[in-house]
Amino acid sequence: MAKKKIKTNAIRHLEAQQIVFHTTEYRWDEETLSAVDAARDLGVAPDEIYKTLVLTGTTTPYLVAVIPGDATLDLKKLAKISGNKKVDMLPMKELESLTGYVHGGCSPIGMKKKFPTFYFENMLSLSEVRVSAGKRGLQLVIDPSYLVEVTDGILGDIIK
Template structure:
């Protein structure tokens, strides 16, 4: 299993694993997951890594159908500006490949912000640590295990 699944098991989170056949030509990993698993896109969340103006990496977890609002993310972090982190830096820092970056069990634990829409869901789906693998769990358990905060970070 992946580090994300191993951590969920170790923390005794209420989780379920969902696997599907990943299509390498899929334009959006998150939308592909929602489609192949027959889930509403609002329940499937993507993991993005941004860099602050202080050159610190931070994780944003948001619905796959939405776009990260950089100004709102910066405000949630109390900094002036954020931008997408370099993909190679993301892979090195997280230990995961793009399209399979899980917010759980990254090599370097980073501050994390989860979009506040997650709080209204019984469960959400995030990457389980590789393309074609999703982990479903209650949003509050995800937030607690990451010491994450909820905020409005989308357009």
């Protein structure tokens, strides 16, 4: 019997726009939810997996940053590029109600609402990147230019 194909909001959104992508699955548990853990399980470099971070700003109520799995977000750089005086991480308890996604399974695509989305500028130098498909243990593999296009993303230097 064929395995049932997993559908998430992110996958439905990409299919509706006829964007080329594929998915890969990896093992996870509550102790291994990081992008680095996913990279290890998938056998890829941590900078090929991009993690999705949701933040609040002084001007922009909510915004999204998508950075390499082994990188650290620079809050001051993101505040400046996004036109905010200050940005802070969204409290974890608010993530699912705001985005429709849980910690460890938050995709930049297909959130309940579309938020300004900022990507680390070097992402376009890769032929493909991996981001969460909207479910723990499932990654989208996609051309980074499609990812930026589908989210109306903004590129910039946003990591330390």
